[in-house]
Amino acid sequence: MLTREIWFGLLVTLAVWDGAQRLNRKWPTPLLNPVMIAMAVIIGLLLLFRVPYENYNVGGKWLSFLLGPCVVALAVPLVRQLEKVKANLGGIVVSVAFGSVVGIVSAMLITLLLGGDRQLALTLAPKSVTTPIAIAIANQIGGLPDLTAAIVVITGVIGGMLGPEAIRMLGLRGRIPVGLGVGAASHGIGTARVIRDDPLTGAMSGIAMTLNGLITAVILPPLLPLILHLAAHLHPG
Amino acid sequence: MKSERSQHSLQAMGDISRGFLILLVFLALGELLTRYTHIPVPGNVNGMWLLAVAMATRFVKIEWVASAADVLLSRMGLFFVPPGVGVMLYFDRIASNWMPIVGAMLGSLLLVLWGTAAIARLTTGLAAGEGR
DSSP: OGGGSHHHHHHHHHHHHHHHHHHHHHSOOGGGOHHHHHHHHHHHHHHHTTOOHHHHHHHHHHHHHTHHHHHHHTHHHHHHTHHHHHHTHHHHHHHHHHHHHHHHHHHHHHHHHTTOOHHHHHHHTTTTSOHHHHHHHHHHHTOOHHHHHHHHHHHHHHHHHHHHHHHHHTTOOOHHHHHHHHHHHHHHHHHHHHHHHOHHHHHHHHHHHHHHHHHHHHHHHHHHHHHHHHHHHHSOO | OHHHHHHHHHHOOSOHHHHHHHHHHHHHHHHHHHHHHOOSSOHHHHHHHHHHHHHHTTSSOHHHHHHHHHHHHTTHHHHHHHHHHGGGGGHHHHHTTHHHHHHHHHHHHHHHHHHHHHHHHHHSSTTTTOOO
16 A cells, blocks of 8 residues: 555655645734644545555654654753743742643543543543653543543644733733743643744743643642542532 | 844754754663653653753753754644644544533633743743843
8 A cells, every 4th residue: 555655644744734834924823823734634635535544654653753852952942041941940830830730620620510521531631741741641540541642632733823822812921921831731732833933932831841741740640639529529420 | 033043043053963863862861761760751851851951061062953953843843743643533532522622621721821821920031021
């Protein structure tokens, strides 16, 4: 099968990405986020031509492998902004820790209030953090790790699309708050967007993404009984 | 903002292949750290912190990695596309429970964006005059 060749997934991804970039340059609105457009178009093509995801991903995983060195490369904007990171270290840790707790508690409570079961709540609990950490946490607490991974990606895409706009909508300005908010809420995919807008925002988003992963991994397991207890009171039965 | 970026690219005259080599070395170090310490942190995140410390202490010069890093970071979104397409495998499971999944995803996303940014607004940037 032609679609199982390495070049197939690479060609499709790069061609669609190129188109998405042009579209975004022509109409520079956050709604035309290139990651979202490319994902939607490729999913549409694969479904239309009945190409299984595994075939596409033979080539696709060559690109996803580059996420590894890319995350390591986030050290560069971080060190370029080292003075501002040092000057604001306390505030960075406090705000991301707050965001971590808000993310866990709100994801679980909203799931339960809207009729989801306990396992679905555990699946959504780590949804704000970067995929590998989220999968590990979901495994540990008894969620469904592969569903967690899909939800993490969708969260990231929406946050990358509208995160900065949503923050500014509240009248919150400043590159540090926007960067920290986007990184804490939508991990690498959000970071991928803001790092193209501005280096300081990108650096802050990268820090928030990794810090939120660390904090969530540490506090989620001990926080669980408390949240489930609270949920039982809010929503008996 | 744009000029700051191109200025960085001009300064970054390091060899790209050496930059990639350093990134891969720190990725490998990060993976090793994850494997042998059993901390629940992915190797790439560990590699990032290790490289940041190495550059902050001038053990690794930022110019050595800068151009390779910029090549990767300026198209970071591209690397998320293939795993993103993998979401298609879960459409059925999301659809069968879409109310709580979509509600919790969007509601929690907004609360984290706003909560983090609001606290950050109160606790950062004032001393640095980061007013924009």
